[in-house]
Amino acid sequence: MTFTFVILGVVTLAGAMAAMSLRNLVHCALCLVAAFGGLAGLFLQLDAQFVGLAQILVYIGAVAILIVFAILLTRGSESPQQPIVAGRWLMGVAVAALTFGSLMVSIVTSTLISSANGPKPNVAADISVKKIGAKLMTEYVLPLEVVALLLTAALIGAVIIAMEEQARLAPEGSQSH
């Protein structure tokens, strides 16, 4: 456990905890971004450059902006009056415990851990951005294309929903002028 790992871990955990417990939703979103950033740092520290940088590009650059705009455009950024701890916290604890347990089991039983006593395979040095790109373009080209198709469909769907609303509003708008 190195010094950088401690810093990044603290940032990630503190950010996640603050994201859960703060009252102002925009503050929560910003703390979540800190957690994302810490996570990206952890990936980079493990030499997983592509995952780390994609984490920053996608989560901090796009998802965080989306969350923040969703908050601003829906409920407003005023602090809610209800208590922080929701009534159904028991359920939340159960879900969290279940998730943690399933992750734990899959990690502990994985082959990487079971060979921990022997010489560890150097996974990080093997995964360069170039290799990931090559794999995506050869072995995993079909899943990639399917994802691309799905995203394009979602994009067109979003545009159509937005356009319909405009068409419906247009006659009313022209009357009121």
Add this chain to the structure above:
Amino acid sequence: MTDVLDQIFILLKHWVLGWPCWPDSLRPILSVLLSIVPLMLVFALLFGIATVVERKAIGRIQNRYGPNRVGLPFTDIRLAGFGQFIADGIKALTKEDIVPRAADKVVHFLAPVALIVPVFLAYSVLPYGRNMTPIDMDAGVLFFFAAGAATELSVFMAGWASRNKYSLLGAMRAIAQMISYEVPLIISTITVVMMVGSLSTVKIVEAQADYSGQLPHWHVFTPWGLAGFILFMIAAMAESNRSPFDLPEGESEIVAGYFIEYSGFKFALFFLAEYLGMFAVSGLAVTLFLGGWTAPLAFLSWLPSWLWFFAKLLALISLFIWVRGTVPRLRMDQLMNFAWKFMLPMALINIAAAGLWFFLPAGFDRWAVCSAMLIVPYVLLGRGLMGGKLFTKRTYRYAE
């Protein structure tokens, strides 16, 4: 001698590191500091000088003098006004820091800091000269864009935390613009990554380091490279919120945009971040299209590599200033239409042209085919977007 001059900064660093007074545990940190601190100082100084140059150049374009008074303090030396940035810096430091009562104090304070950090991070992957890349990362270009993506949230933080309608509007404009122009920016970069086959900035420069005769193999001297360079520079101007894409500031409509409620040194930090972002993206343009630190003609290679990088960087900064002085600001709908209806299709066509360039045999045919592939859509898109309107010389009703 030329080799020593070329590597002088690396030799200096190793010389300082070799001093016996450092304990061994400190050396790695010292090595990092010796790479970072000079860069930060050089670019902060360049920021200061660029502000004066910009004000003087725009003054000339607008038929006035610009700053020409302040020179060295306590002397009569004027330096043609180039001491202005020192006076500005002192002024920014000593001004009162006003925070609105309704503002979100913590986020308001953090926003300029969160903006300046990723901007500086982007500098860590640029090759400033031969062997002068702070971090030679396998995914350098990706790192640059990841750092750039992190600035958008800081802009939102500034706009939201000020609790001011204008600042929030400015932040929304800035984010919409940054997200829209990030797409053509990255797509025009992809052509270079495709041709070089690497995301490493060092490898991209090395791929352009050859000469045929006296002429260099820069990417800008190919049809796809030229189109990519122009698209990249336009998108870079929009990314760094420079005129003609300075709608987020829009003095005539929303006063100053997202940093309206900032004063004193925090305002200076926003200013600094804007300029440093411009320098960084110009540095990337130099790396991607203008051959990085390589000399423009083979017989000029004896000059130090870092000198060429900074010469090209300054040339691009002058281009930014020139464009700012000559082109009027766009409207919001023009901005969005330009990004999605013109820049994006051209950038996508450019990828196809680059692919074709790669597979066709070298020669005149390759030039003709790839140029036609770019010029024809350019003309058609341009004509189509004009919407059948005929633009002639503008006539003014009252201002003749």
